[in-house]
Amino acid sequence: MSSTLLDAPAPPRQEIRRKRRPPYLPWLLLSATMVLLGVLTGFPLVRLVVMSFQEYERAQLMGLPAEWVGFDNYAAILTDVDGFWTVLARSFVLMVVLVVVTIVLGMLVALLMMRVGKAMRLLVSVGLLLAWAMPSLAATTVWGWLFDTQYGVVNNLLTKITGDRWFGYSWLLDPLSFFVIVTCIVVWGAVPFVAFTLYAGLTQIPEEVIEAAQLDGASAFQRFRLIQLPYVRSIVTVLVVLSMIWDLKLFTQVFVLQDIGGDRELTSTIGVYIYQTGMAQGHYGVASAIGVIFVIVMLAIAYPYVRRTLREEEL
């Protein structure tokens, strides 16, 4: 086909577009979204900030007017070393551990998938998919059952292997082993996504590059450090930021493990702490202030990711 044939219809095409598209049409299409997000995200956010400056307890729930208390709620939180700061530090330490373990294991599994044959790779994929698909709540109950004090299979196997009696050993009572189990649950559920994503990235590296390095005598570790890792560096960055966001928001796993038998005082992470302070103890004002701080922290963590996405999409 000649290029004149292709070029010819161009002017009328633009005319069609101009005529049929009134300027308010896109906003009409966006109106439902704006209403929903305005009323159910914007308004709650504003309300959260407002409540964080009020004295809001059970009495206010019953209709007593809420008094303005300025920064009192914030002052109470920020001076509460045993409560707020401990919870915040705990959440951050847990987040760092979870992210590091998830990314390292995910990378190792991805490299393993590169190395083994087709059949084994399929087997690994099936296992990973099962773990990935499990709802986090069901995953928590299952892991709670695996580590059950009386009849858990872990205690059973440990007894058989070590010869000591592990029956009756409570994993959830001690905060440290409580968080070991939280780590198991979260990492087990998160590694598949990381491994599949990294594997997809690794397979896109041209084979010649790796072969050339091999001929030049690079060891497996050198090939990983000097070729594979730089290739997938941008993927790793995205995965780290996403994992940070997900792991800091951790709620279900911690909350339900506490139900099964953990110490709420010693194991709450920030989301659970907001629920405990607000919904359980009735200090809605203080809990709102913690919520505001939480939102600010999350947005700060997400900021580089948002910027990066916008740059990549060339907006």
Add this chain to the structure above:
Amino acid sequence: MINIRKRLADTGFGVLALMVFVLSAFPVYWMVSTSFLPNNRIRGENLAFFPTPDVFTLDNYRAAIFSPRAPFAPAVLNSIGVTFLTLVIALVVGFVASLALTRFQFKGRRTFIVLILVVQMIPGEAMIISMFRIIDGWQLLNTIIGLTLVYTAGVLPFTIWTLRGFVNGVPKELEEAAMIDGCSRAGAFWRVTFPLLAPGLVATGVFAFIQAWNEFVTALVIMQRPEAMTLPLWLRTFVQATQATNWGAVMAASVLIAIPAVIFFLIVQGRMTGGLVSGAVKG
């Protein structure tokens, strides 16, 4: 020499792969296996590792479904209702919004997209308190409508973002070609673009489904009455430690909740990793 070494390494990595499979699949297997075992083979040191025909039982499912503490039927209906409504509303609203953001050039478009991205990063866990007060103020606590509204707003940014990617993937020129051939604008869209978007709509819808089906925190705050519970809250009643946990029933309940989520997840999982990589491997 080298050959033997390579074969040894191959075997070693094969064993490692097998270990990865066992570690990731075992908890799921254990959940299913336990759910079919009688109590005397779950408890005690004489553990059964497989529900052989002589011990196989459905008692746990009976115990879970007919639990006096929390009725199963209303929980299922609540979950299905909320999930279905969230899915439909989020898809329709998100779809027209993604059209506006991809097929139109207008002032404020970029700002809107940035806003969608930022809103996606606001943790719902932080807002449970004000959300509780607002839904209470509207008299919508313990109602499917109240929870659906919160869920829809929760999944909408993700829905718009994903659908935007899918719509961008269908070249505008296809539509324009159809219009030159005499189609109206709407006709070109319905006959050309929409069929090409169907898989994207299905994938996005399934993600909305999974999120709403599995959601826990908001439901915990908004659906406090026993008859208003969704399935995750119903499952939680089994492990709240007031007496010895009936683990057989808990595992049966977990299986019941996990089945729809797992099935739908397996349908669309391929699209999950694809998106991140195609955008990120540019180096």
